[in-house]
Amino acid sequence: xxxxxxxAVFTRFGRVRVRRWLKWTAxxxxxxxxxxxxxxxxxxxxxxxxDYRDGTRTRGRDAIWLGHAWVDGRKKAADxxxxxxxxxxxxxxxxxxxxxxxxxxxxxxAARYARAKxxxxxxxxxxxxxxxxxxxxxxxxxxxxxxxxxDRAASRSAMVVSARQIIGTxxxxxxxxxxxxxxxxRHYLALLDRLRKLTTDRGVLLSxxxxxxxxxxxxxTAAGAVTGHPKWWxxxxxxxxxxxxxxxxxxxYDTGLPLQSLYGGYVAEQTTLALEVTPNxxxxxxxxxxxxxxxxxHIGSAETVAAAxxxxxxxxxxxxxxxxxxxxxxxxxxxxxxxxxxSYRKGWN
Numbered sequence: 197x198x199x200x201x202x203x204a205v206f207t208r209f210g211r212v213r214v215r216r217w218l219k220w221t222a223x224x225x226x227x228x229x230x231x232x233x234x235x236x237x238x239x240x241x242x243x244x245x246x247d248y249r250d251g252t253r254t255r256g257r258d259a260i261w262l263g264h265a266w267v268d269g270r271k272k273a274a275d276x277x278x279x280x281x282x283x284x285x286x287x288x289x290x291x292x293x294x295x296x297x298x299x300x301x302x303x304x305x306a307a308r309y310a311r312a313k314x315x316x317x318x319x320x321x322x323x324x325x326x327x328x329x330x331x332x333x334x335x336x337x338x339x340x341x342x343x344x345x346x347d348r349a350a351s352r353s354a355m356v357v358s359a360r361q362i363i364g365t366x367x368x369x370x371x372x373x374x375x376x377x378x379x380x381x382r383h384y385l386a387l388l389d390r391l392r393k394l395t396t397d398r399g400v401l402l403s404x405x406x407x408x409x410x411x412x413x414x415x416x417t418a419a420g421a422v423t424g425h426p427k428w429w430x431x432x433x434x435x436x437x438x439x440x441x442x443x444x445x446x447x448x449y450d451t452g453l454p455l456q457s458l459y460g461g462y463v464a465e466q467t468t469l470a471l472e473v474t475p476n477x478x479x480x481x482x483x484x485x486x487x488x489x490x491x492x493x494h495i496g497s498a499e500t501v502a503a504a505x506x507x508x509x510x511x512x513x514x515x516x517x518x519x520x521x522x523x524x525x526x527x528x529x530x531x532x533x534x535x536x537x538x539s540y541r542k543g544w545n
Contacts, residue, residue: 367400368401
């Protein structure tokens with residue numbers, strides 16, 4: 197009888213210990229998750245605070261991504277007139293015109309940019325001084341079985357041939373957007389070296405769209421291990437890319453942040469990290485979200501042009517207010533609203 201009572205007491209005691217263990221484990225996990233999030237939120241909010249420095253406005257080196265309709269016959273002379281009116285009085289200097297996508301083997305059918313020569317001539321007439329670059333890209337096979345394989349020497353060689361081919365049409369630069377491109381990809385750096393030699397010989401620009409920089413050292417490694425999608429580049433790799441090109445445009449959107457103040461602080465942080473490793477001779481452009489949708493990774497009410505411009509100006513004023521080779525890049529023309537254009541004009545121009 198005593199043994200049974202002792203067993204019952206022991207069982208109750210064990211249950212109490214288990215419940216306490218579970219309680220403290222849950223509390224510890226909550227602390228491990230919540231505290232870093234709160235700390236990051238406070239840091240971003242602090243980044244978004246403060247006043248602008250004088251001179252933190254356009255340097256006349258801004259760019260905009262333009263959709264494929266500009267080279268496939270859908271756009272007409274009246275559209276070029278409207279674009280010229282839209283860009284008047286802004287710092288926009290480069291048009292990244294979608295002339296791809298590349299085939300998965302790196303080749304580029306000429307039919308995809310059939311009206312390119314017409315567009316280039318029309319822009320030069322209506323917008324003297326504005327450069328037209330060919331926006332080329334493709335999905336890489338880094339996270340799926342399909343896509344362009346940068347590991348293949350034949351694919352990289354074909355991309356160089358495609359660049360040479362489209363430069364011959366009259367484009368004043370080639371702008372590459374390859375995604376998802378993992379940090380540290382040596383084949384990508386080798387490709388840029390070959391492309392830079394080509395563009396230098398032809399007297400045109402080499403430009404790239406860049407992933408965001410690790411908000412914390414090696415964060416891309418941890419994120420990649422958990423999600424299979426290492427969204428960020430290391431700051432070192434970003435610098436290696438920036439040293440190989442004439443322009444680097446950071447895709448500083450699709451952050452998943454829920455508030456404008458947090459997004460503005462994040463853009464300020466990205467701008468700071470990019471400024472630290474981008475040569476003074478390379479145009480550093482920070483992306484502005486000229487599109488509106490709510491989906492995983494992007495909350496349209498938070499990621500606004502006004503918030504992004506604020507972050508850019510705050511960071512530029514703190515880090516390098518006199519930097520000449522700096523601007524913003526607007527993504528993308530066909531999704532932009534009047535509010536986007538007004539925020540860009542008032543905030544940055």
